[in-house]
Amino acid sequence: MRQVDYHITMNTKPRPTRKASELGRALAANRRLVEGTCAVCGKPFSGTAKRMYCSTLCAAKAYRRSHQEELNEKRRKKYARQKKTAEEETPSAAAKPSPHSQ
Numbered sequence: 001m002r003q004v005d006y007h008i009t010m011n012t013k014p015r016p017t018r019k020a021s022e023l024g025r026a027l028a029a030n031r032r033l034v035e036g037t038c039a040v041c042g043k044p045f046s047g048t049a050k051r052m053y054c055s056t057l058c059a060a061k062a063y064r065r066s067h068q069e070e071l072n073e074k075r076r077k078k079y080a081r082q083k084k085t086a087e088e089e090t091p092s093a094a095a096k097p098s099p100h101s102q
């Protein structure tokens, strides 16, 4: 296994109990920043070379766009499951008119 060097330049004193995510953040802070343009909204931002979006909001938007059909299918299945359980719990609910429709 590769030995990880925890003694990197950080704002806070390094502790042996430091979490992996904190270490990742500290490493990212040491990386060279580049200027980029968000692939979703087109806003300029500065971040690590790998970064593609200005915010987690835009990253989530991009994910939803590229996985749209997959997410729709998931939602359809979830809706069908909910509908089925609702019909099983109250079998006559579908036959009865809604109290608000009178």
Ligand SMILES: [Zn+2]
Pocket: 038, 039, 040, 041, 042, 043, 053, 054, 055, 058
């Ligand atoms: Zn953006």
